[in-house]
Amino acid sequence: MFVRTHILSLIFLVSAFSKEPTEGEKLFSLHIKPLFAEKCMACHGDEPEKIKSEFDMRTRESILRGGEIFEDEVLIPSQGEKSYLYILSTRVEEDLEMPPKESDKLTDEETAWIRQWIDYGAPWPSDKRIAEIQGKYAKGEQVVTSKALSEDWQNRRYEPEKLWAYRPIKVEKVPEGIHPVDWFVNRKLEESGLDKSPVATARELYRRMSFGLTGLPPLPSEVLKFEEDFKKSKEALSIYAKKLMASPHYGEHFARHWLDVARYADS
Secondary structure, eight states: OHHHHHHHHHHHHHHHHHOOOOHHHHHIIIIIHHHHHHHTHHHHTSSGGGOGGGOOOSSHHHHHHOOTTTGGGSOOTTOGGGOHHHHHHTTOSTTOOSSSSGGGOOOHHHHHHHHHHHHTTOOOOOHHHHHHHHHHHOOSEEOOOSSOSSHHHHTOEEOGGGOGGGSOOOOOOOOTTSOHHHHHHHHHHHHTTOOOOOOOOHHHHHHHHHHHHHSSOOOHHHHHHHHHHHHHOTTHHHHHHHHHHTSHHHHHHHHHHHHHHTTOOOO
C-alpha cells in the first residue's frame, strides 16, 4: 500500500509537471508579461509607493481590482473588447491613452496580444511556471549576465543575428595568393550580387592620398612623378605617403578636426 501510494504520487507529480501549457499561459509568459514589464510597470508596479492612479499591475488580482478611474472594468476575463486594459492600449480614448507617451505606443500586434490574452481568460501562471514555459517555447538566444536589472531582463531573448559579438571565433581558411581582407570583401560582394570596383590607377591613388592626408589636390607635376615611380616599384605608395605626412599641410588638415570639436571660429 505504501509503495502504491508513492507510485501514484510520483505519477501525479510527473503528469502535473509535464502538462502542456494552455495557449493563454504561453501568450502571457512569452509576450504579455515582458510587455507589461517594458511598457507598464514603471508607473504601475516597479515602485509600490509611487503607483499612479492607484492601478497596480503586479498581479492578476490587483489588475482585476482596477484603479482610480475604471475599477473592475479594467480587466474582464474572456471579454477583451470590453476590457479597458485593451481599449486604452489602442489609444482610442482621448487623454487616456496608455502608455501615455507617443514613443511608447504599442504596435497593432501588441494590442492584439492583450485582447487575445483577456479572451483566453487572462491566465497568470506562477513565476516557476512562467520560467518553464519561457525555457521551452521562447525563441531566440539568452545572454547570461552577472548583474541583471531584473529577472525579466535576465531572461530576455535576442535574435541570433543580433548577437554577433557573442559568437564563437570562427577561423576561416583563406586561399593562398590573396590578401585575407580582399577575400572576405570579395565573398561578401558575391553574396550580395555586387561587382568589384575597378583597380585604382596610380593617378587615382595619389589623388586619394593627397586629399586624405592634406585635404588639398596634388600638383600635376607631383602626380606625373608618382606615376613614374609607381611603375618602377609599388613601394612608391609608402614613400609618397610619408612625404605627405611630413608636410605642414598634414598637421593643418588634422588640427582642423580638433578646432571643429572646440567650436573654434574667427568671427
